[in-house]
Amino acid sequence: MEKTKLKLVLCWHMHQPEYRDLHTGTFKLPWTYLHVIKDYVDMAAHLEAVPEAKAVVNFAPILLEQIEEYAKQVDSYLQDRIAITDPLLAALVDPNVPVDPEDRLKLVKDCLRANRERQVNRYPAYNRLADMAQWLEQNYDLLDYVNSQYIFDILAWYHLAWMGETIKLTDNRIKHLIDKGSGYNLHDRIEILEIIGEQLANVIRRYKTLAKKGQIELSVTPYAHPIMPLLLDINSTLEALPNVPLPDLKAYPDGEERVFWHLEKGVQTFKRFFGFMPAGCWPSEGAISEKTLEILGDFGFSWTATGGAVLHNSLNLPENGSASSIHHPFKLKGTTIPCFFRDDGLSDLIGFEYSKWHADDAVGDLIKHLETIAANEPADSVVSIIMDGENAWEYFPENGYYFLTALYKRLAFHPTIELTTFSECLKNKVDIKPLNRLVAGSWVYGTFSTWIGDTDKNRGWDMLGDVKWAFDKAVSAKQLTDKEIKEAELQLAVCEGSDWFWWFGDYNPGEAVSNFEKQFRLNLANLYRLLGVAPPSYLALSFTQGSGAPAMGGAMRPGTQD
Numbered sequence: 001m002e003k004t005k006l007k008l009v010l011c012w013h014m015h016q017p018e019y020r021d022l023h024t025g026t027f028k029l030p031w032t033y034l035h036v037i038k039d040y041v042d043m044a045a046h047l048e049a050v051p052e053a054k055a056v057v058n059f060a061p062i063l064l065e066q067i068e069e070y071a072k073q074v075d076s077y078l079q080d081r082i083a084i085t086d087p088l089l090a091a092l093v094d095p096n097v098p099v100d101p102e103d104r105l106k107l108v109k110d111c112l113r114a115n116r117e118r119q120v121n122r123y124p125a126y127n128r129l130a131d132m133a134q135w136l137e138q139n140y141d142l143l144d145y146v147n148s149q150y151i152f153d154i155l156a157w158y159h160l161a162w163m164g165e166t167i168k169l170t171d172n173r174i175k176h177l178i179d180k181g182s183g184y185n186l187h188d189r190i191e192i193l194e195i196i197g198e199q200l201a202n203v204i205r206r207y208k209t210l211a212k213k214g215q216i217e218l219s220v221t222p223y224a225h226p227i228m229p230l231l232l233d234i235n236s237t238l239e240a241l242p243n244v245p246l247p248d249l250k251a252y253p254d255g256e257e258r259v260f261w262h263l264e265k266g267v268q269t270f271k272r273f274f275g276f277m278p279a280g281c282w283p284s285e286g287a288i289s290e291k292t293l294e295i296l297g298d299f300g301f302s303w304t305a306t307g308g309a310v311l312h313n314s315l316n317l318p319e320n321g322s323a324s325s326i327h328h329p330f331k332l333k334g335t336t337i338p339c340f341f342r343d344d345g346l347s348d349l350i351g352f353e354y355s356k357w358h359a360d361d362a363v364g365d366l367i368k369h370l371e372t373i374a375a376n377e378p379a380d381s382v383v384s385i386i387m388d389g390e391n392a393w394e395y396f397p398e399n400g401y402y403f404l405t406a407l408y409k410r411l412a413f414h415p416t417i418e419l420t421t422f423s424e425c426l427k428n429k430v431d432i433k434p435l436n437r438l439v440a441g442s443w444v445y446g447t448f449s450t451w452i453g454d455t456d457k458n459r460g461w462d463m464l465g466d467v468k469w470a471f472d473k474a475v476s477a478k479q480l481t482d483k484e485i486k487e488a489e490l491q492l493a494v495c496e497g498s499d500w501f502w503w504f505g506d507y508n509p510g511e512a513v514s515n516f517e518k519q520f521r522l523n524l525a526n527l528y529r530l531l532g533v534a535p536p537s538y539l540a541l542s543f544t545q546g547s548g549a550p551a552m553g554g555a556m557r558p559g560t561q562d
Contacts, residue, residue, distance in 0.1 A: 012389030061269035222262035286443030297337035309446025359402035513546030
């Protein structure tokens with residue numbers, strides 16, 4: 001009898017935190033629209049180009065809302081010249097440059113926030129502008145001699161460099177603008193904004209179409225990307241790291257209620273964009289615990305997933321027998337939801353190694369690993385490759401275009417490997433292994449160390465606990481109207497997101513730490529103001545600095561720790 005093909009699930013997690021100051025509506029960082037035009041567009045195009053390919057695409061609801069807001073703002077600007085609230089995007093089409101030298105230098109430096117090797121050096125004209133920008137940083141007193149055209153050109157090049165490879169290859173307007181090289185006028189820059197607007201307006205629809213065709217399965221994350229196990233029980237940290245120091249905050253107030261809020265709001269938002277209830281939930285950062293699995297099952301999800309190191313830690317418990325194969329979903333005793341586990345080794349090869357390889361060699365190497373698994377493991381094995389859908393590609397030549405093209409084409413027609421989805425695996429009744437106990441953890445190292453346990457991260461949790469107590473007090477005292485409570489709940493949700501804690505700590509790059517901790521303090525201060533309470537004085541002071549240089553800029557972390 002012919003052996004069943006090895007089932008392979010490629011799961012791409014699309015996520016950005018809430019970058020808006022919800023008080024003013026200003027976007028404090030531009031990463032949402034930049035990843036739309038570079039990564040979310042390219043990832044859809046690669047799937048559209050190979051209709052036989054399949055994948056799971058997970059969206060954080062707070063990302064969907066920001067894409068929608070950007071699309072509205074760009075359209076309003078183009079139709080009625082209503083101001084855009086993202087300073088960098090607004091600067092692209094501003095007929096004037098900042099008068100103040102500080103503002104001018106900040107704008108120039110903002111246009112350097114790109115991968116130097118892959119995005120900047122690729123274009124000699126942009127590379128020259130970047131060299132000049134670095135010289136200007138050292139010669140600040142000469143900024144007054146920088147003319148407007150230099151600013152306009154570096155703004156144009158920044159946005160051209162961030163365009164997805166599939167746009168660069170197919171859009172004649174972009175080809176012409178890249179060929180122009182310099183002297184970009186207002187008409188050129190408005191044309192770039194028009195192209196950005198088209199991508200923002202269409203990208204969600206493209207994924208919806210892929211889902212309708214059955215080519216992708218769409219799944220969801222809790223609304224603002226919180227670490228659910230830590231909201232439920234801060235002490236769950238100790239299951240994988242028994243000796244790690246914890247915050248003074250002993251328990252997050254009403255954490256279970258907040259988890260349900262994020263799940264309900266997340267599904268409600270997902271349904272508004274896609275029109276149906278998702279079957280699966282990728283928990284923020286793949287963070288799970290026994291209680292988290294129980295809640296996800298009770299909520300009605302059919303599957304969830306996490307990092308392979310979580311399974312490794314769990315299988316080391318005496319209550320669990322050793323598994324002959326890890327390439328299966330497992331179901332925790334007393335819960336109803338199967339959990340798939342990421343193959344950390346294969347996922348991290350894509351995330352951290354293959355960007356240095358020739359695309360065909362990299363895909364060939366990955367397939368060789370998969371063929372070895374297919375030859376040696378049970379017939380209904382499921383390999384799960386789970387990754388950020390946006391952060392790896394800037395380290396690949398041409399935004400991973402040749403790697404992803406070869407990956408989908410070769411896998412879609414492979415004789416012993418079948419691209420599939422988590423829901424299809426369950427529909428086809430793959431073997432679900434039993435698990436008696438689970439060690440709480442995430443897709444990073446199988447622990448929660450990326451978000452708690454460090455002095456600065458713990459300080460962040462204590463600050464979050466303080467504002468949650470203030471929120472509870474204001475609500476119980478009936479000081480707020482229903483409208484004010486809804487606004488405060490939304491701001492609280494943003495404060496509870498995982499990304500702020502990810503970046504706290506001196507092992508991270510200085511600029512990223514500064515940007516994220518400033519926004520965290522701003523979010524907390526905004527919530528206090530919504531509650532009618534004066535923000536604590538400590539919110540005026542920075543509490544964490546970074547001086548590290550982690551792999552891939554710190555935006556991705558491997559599944560296992562060396």
